[in-house]
Amino acid sequence: MNVAFQGERGSYSEEAGRTFFGADFKPIPLGTFAGVYEAVESGQADRGIVPIENSLVGSIHQNYDLLLKHHLKIVGEQDLRIEHNLIGHSGCKLEDITEAHSHPVALGQCQEYLAKHEKLVPQVSYDTAGAVKLVKENNLKHAGAIAGRFAAELYGMEILAKSIQDERDNHTRFLVLSKDVAEYSENAKTSIVFALKNLPGVLFKALSVFALRDLDLTKIESRPLRKKMWQYYFYLDFVGHIEDEAAKNAIGHLREITTFLKILGSYPPSARDSD
């Protein structure tokens, strides 16, 4: 299974992909999220895997935008605990490291550690694993990279400081994307995006289509529509498969009051990654 992801080899997306696919996983690292969608659409990759939500920073809106723009289906999800480490050349000592290279989000999630270690000057990299690669390939003995354990292993580097993120409980949910819908599964959840007509109590009416059919929600988020204040996209996940009678009826009912609705896919839910 050729799986496209954003970032260098060893990224958190690759780690999520390896956890999801196991031995079948063949990595296709790409530069951008948009590239991942294009690779799956063109057939260059069988599947794509992208982060959609982090417990600390919330939804990754860019991937919701790309899900709307492209015609792929969500066929699975993978929860991954994010544990940032300071990684350097083996034999280097922590006290000799004066630079910490990483992606801006990872640097932001290690702010307390970096504040305590003033000698470590943060350096922006386009990618966490890419930062490890950079430190490795340029033989930067005074530099470290902030990335996952898997990146250290892959590049033959050493963890100089383990689990340096500010918040222990840091999880990212990844979506697995395909050109075709997933096989039917009993315990599926379904992700949709919609916009509502301007009617009194319309969000309540929208949620009633699920409640009236005993379909539980696992996520709801309103996002202001660009250029149109007071109008929203809603991201919603509910427990049930889109082929189930109740879900079909709920979606039919919902269409009566939406100006826009897109079904992103039905797929088996992920177990939570162990802490």
Place this chain on the structure above:
Amino acid sequence: MNVAFQGERGSYSEEAGRTFFGADFKPIPLGTFAGVYEAVESGQADRGIVPIENSLVGSIHQNYDLLLKHHLKIVGEQDLRIEHNLIGHSGCKLEDITEAHSHPVALGQCQEYLAKHEKLVPQVSYDTAGAVKLVKENNLKHAGAIAGRFAAELYGMEILAKSIQDERDNHTRFLVLSKDVAEYSENAKTSIVFALKNLPGVLFKALSVFALRDLDLTKIESRPLRKKMWQYYFYLDFVGHIEDEAAKNAIGHLREITTFLKILGSYPPSARDSD
């Protein structure tokens, strides 16, 4: 009015504060968001102003966490259009600039511009306006900072490239915080955070307490509770003042099915900043 905000003088938070308070505004720049809450609680500042939601990156969860931890009230909000510029010393030419200093989020929002201008090496700064100050005070003639127009004015620097953010439609909503509740206003909105009991269709029931009283929602967001998968905090804004009969009854009704509920404040809504 002494107003605390996170960042150096000239930050977007200061710009939002100046827009909100006008001539009354006296800046108290602080290093951290937590510091802003502490300054208002201790009386060092009369008000605080913090970003809560950006149209591109979503909610700033750190500020929701701090709203839960501290005992301040939201007394106002301010929408601000975010326009990033490349700022340098006056007389410098764009083609001589080889570094772009800024906050990681601002660097991330100018990715396309930075990709097109490979010569500009991104450099992490703790703050957008702080990056302008750094370039100014260290007399870095080969460096630019990515920040707002107001920071350029304040430090007597020049805009070398205007409006370089990837997305034109980039708005941030700021909250104004105080120890005391706002004066009553007719057209108020109210922000609350709550967690729900584990009951069938409980989110539907929660929203019904507003719908049954014709109280419109302007924001709803579910956020996974730390350590407890499948449990959520809900951030919700509704149109109405907490002292209104309908709102009081809705909150009383909501308490029947919540395990936790905090009223963050009732305040007049902001007009959208012009584009």
